[in-house]
Amino acid sequence: DHANGADHVGLDVDPVSGTGTVGAYDRIAAYINYVRATTRHPVVLVDSGDWTMGTIYDLTLGDLPLALLFMDFMHYDAVTLGNHEFDYTPRGLARILLAARHTFGFHTPIVASNMNLGGNTDLAPLVGAGNLIDTSRVVGLNGVRVGFIGLMGEAAAIDAAASAPVSFFKLSTHYADIQSLVDTLHDTQGADIVIVLSHSGTDAAGTRGEDVELARHVHGIDLIASGHTHTPLASVHAVTNGTWTTQIIDAGAYGTNVSRIDLTFKPSTRTTTVNAFSNVPMTDAGLAAVSPGLVRYEVMSRIVRFTDQQLNLSLGPFFSTTFPDYSSPSLGTGIYHPVAAAAQDMVSNGANVVPSPNGLGDLAADAERNVPNAIIAATLAGVGGNPANLPTYDFTPFQLGVVATGILRGKLRSGVPISFADVYDVLPLGITPDSSQALPVGYPMISLYLDLADLKKVAALQLVAQTNLVAPDFYLNLSGIQYSLNSDGANAYFKYATAAAVLQVTSSKATAGSAAAMQAMNALATLGSDSGAALLTAYAAGNPYAGAMVKLNDARHRAR
Template sequence: MFIFITSIVFFMPIPNGSADTPGDSITILFTHDMHDNLLPFEVEREQGKMTVGGYARLSSAIQEQRSKDPDAIVVDAGDFSMGTLFQTVFTSHGPSLTMLGQMGYDATTFGNHEFDFRADGLAESLLAAKDSGVRLPGIVMSNMEFPKDEDGKIAADVQALKEAVDAYGVKDYIVLERKGVKIGIFGLMGEEAAGNAPMSGVTFRDAVENAKSTVAALKEKEGVDLVIALSHSGTATDPSKSEDERLAKSVSGIDVIISGHSHTTLMEPIIVGDTVIVSAGEYGENLGILNISQDSKANWAVNQYQLRKIDESLPADPVIAVTIEDYKQTIQEEYLNRFGMEFDEVLAVSSFDFTPFTELGVEQREEPIGNLIGDAFIHTIRELEGSAYEPIAAAVVPYGNIRDSFSKGPITVADVFKVYSLGVGSDGSSGYPLLDIYLTGKELKTVAEVDASITPIMNEVQLYIAGLSYTFNTNRFLFNKVTDIQLQSFDGTKEEIDDEKLYRVVGGLYSVQMLPYVNEKSFGILSVVPKNEDGSPVTDFEDRIIYMNEQQEVKEWYAIANYFKSFEKMDDVAKVPAYYEHAKDRKIVEHDANILAVLTKPNGIILTAYAVLLTFVGLLALLIAVLLKKRKRKLGKVSV
């Protein structure tokens, strides 16, 4: 879940805070949802494009604030990893944690993306960070459990994580003391976030109930004066989905909630009772600064709140800058060399901006970036297979897997990876691999209907499908929205779909594995069964992975990077074709409320529904007729 609340950042001065009595103010510096953005990045704001973020500048901002208040604490609310090329050495070097340690963070918690490499991947990362020898932040996570099977045993990978957690020293909470104030800090994983880590191997207790017992322990056992929750749960404009507001309402005794997961930028704190909820936005674009002190009732009140923009006004911390460069070299040697690509290599230049990431998925519509990614999958597989290439009918690209967008100007390997960075392959290395499956023509049509019907319910499942052209009307009945669909080649040529024929379809490991869940999400009305060439159901999706050679999987990001390199060159630099500046009638969305537009062209599903409805109406009419007939007879007898 991603929520973006934008406004003009305002700044307030932070007091120096040098006294040493319990009544003095406490400064909390905070971040969340950093997603391995160690380097500065470009964003589009009202004042135009600007370069923000980067750990070298962030470190300077932290030092700047600690020069004003040496007792300030620095915390992070999770999802510190996954999102850039730095994640490729997550298991071998644990760069996220080591960098937080070097910048002086006191504590962090796990977000759902820390489990992207599953339990054993996180275990390796924790141990790698511990072995680095640098000062590390404390990790707090109070509602994580290691489940046992029927025989009372823990799975091997989960056991490895449990041992790594113990070795690192992950705790339910930690207690710090600043200016004579005892501060309890605990971590939580929210319900929605936990649901986004389905392969973690661990389970998470109810956040509210767990928080109640943890706060009680901090207050009664540890005698803390201030309770801070690092909550990877998030806030939302819809109160029913705003988990951290619900947490504050349900649990007394939490003084401050650092709210992560929803990527929210709160220009002012949310105050729920005696609890202060704050969020600083994503990717380290801002350093959150909260200064609080106790009022006459011993409740913690906000003195000042600031989001310090991490921009060019800040110098780069030279030590952090050198460490980042060292990591870049490690990534080159351990990961990128196998793909024949370089970290900052310019793949192509674009003369236009693609839709900004903050606008992607807001509407049901075709997106050029979705077209480009799908075309890249098809192109790279065709190139690899050469004369043995078997035509691909469609490439599936879920909106939820796109993590950034492309801007006008040079596009590098690092840029491409950031756009499509999710997952890990069966080879244990970063990035989901491409695979192929087969679907019948009828199932291809079903995939389009899934996009049309389920997207309004679950926006993250919106699809961009290269190889198809389909039209749907948002005002039609659920699961009957698609009114026209055909195969469409790159040049726009269209071909009718044979319902019984098997068609080759490609996508990433995660995307294709999710197709069978169509059954569940459509309440059993729709069905998609991925198949092998012979029509038999796929039982192990990893058997369908496509390889560059005997060992190297074709990663999704690599296919995109490879496609950029294939574009026609001008002055020895590939140029992104103007073809991708606009939509290509691959997904045509109509909003026609005319009764004919709504009811004509019913599919088999709706015809069945109509038949059931007509049967019901017929039976109802028959029942009414029988009752009227009986009534007439009764009235006739009375009149006689």
């Protein structure tokens, strides 16, 4: 029996009652305890990365990291590293792990099989056989030996921009190395079952993506606990590789679900079969559906409340100047202090089919512009309204605010007061270069001067994301400017954008094995030597990919 946690587990709190409606450590703990108490065979508990970042509890990472305390408290068998574990750089990650070890003896095994330290000396003391971070791990459970490896996917490695000099080998070019790891677990270390904790992911259907390709290319993996793409799977997905079948599960993100898969191991064939699967929502109703009377685990609730109190106290200097009614014992006057209300739910536009301006993105961009402008105005008033009284200060107001969709994490719900914690959760990511901070929390605000040509490029970058040529994370939410397109330029842009999209789709289909798509790509490759003859021939024969390419050419090209 295997349970898979979720990216960015946190406490989703209603500031009125202090009770979350979805997720939360205490619900997850209650479900895990229930499974362990009612299952008559061994239970394995794992997490596939990104167990930091995304909530106000990131402020505990420097002394009493709640996420790590939870994993230790719930006795996780193994976890792997996600890209967000490196948001504070390798040095920051080492500090977090050492703080957890010093404070409460953190010892949850971390497997990171494709990680290369690249000479980094901060993590080095924590890596290696018998250490906190290892390449693999094998545990014995009632006579069955379970082996674990942990992988950082290629897309996730790109997102781990602050990990340098630590790097991760590309899965698609190192399947042989991963196969060797799996073979060693089976043949040398005696693993009966091999589980891959993969921070790579699949598409929403679970039929494409890095983890699907991993299962297709590496033989001997029983289960892939998938992460990173925030795509909860409603069913287990089987991938066949010759005579071997690998199962893929994904709980999703933000602690909203916990995946459970029940497997039977057959010693005679050394294979596993699936008996049952569920992806249980971590809500009060979800727990009750599992078993009437199953409620949040009170011990974990008390730990969370203690953490809340500590945060409320440590942020006191800020709260006392922000909220007139602040009192350190009262959470509702500090971290859960109501600050606003929303007429409708405000969520990231990254979930839209086509990213476009929306309330949360616009609000974040407006805040990025208006807050520093308010500081400038207050500073000017403080010197009598005369900039000459403070000649070293730049009183020029900011005219443009820019926030990328990829760093919008939280959501602001209608119907309940929005708390300080809710607002914090909207933009919780990143690291600052301010070395005076004990914990370098938060991306820095960067200011610069742009000329008209630069502004046009910013607007063009927004369009590139809006036409789905790049991931929604790169969509730019803008505040303070308005732009329009001239007709000739718009026609040319959307034509080329469509051509790029056609090439993306055709290339993807060719890689997936489509003969028609491969024919179209090969014909396109000869365009310079045959003036499009092969492409036109494929089009005439009814090849849809070649047809799309031909129709995107100018009339004079089609006439050839």
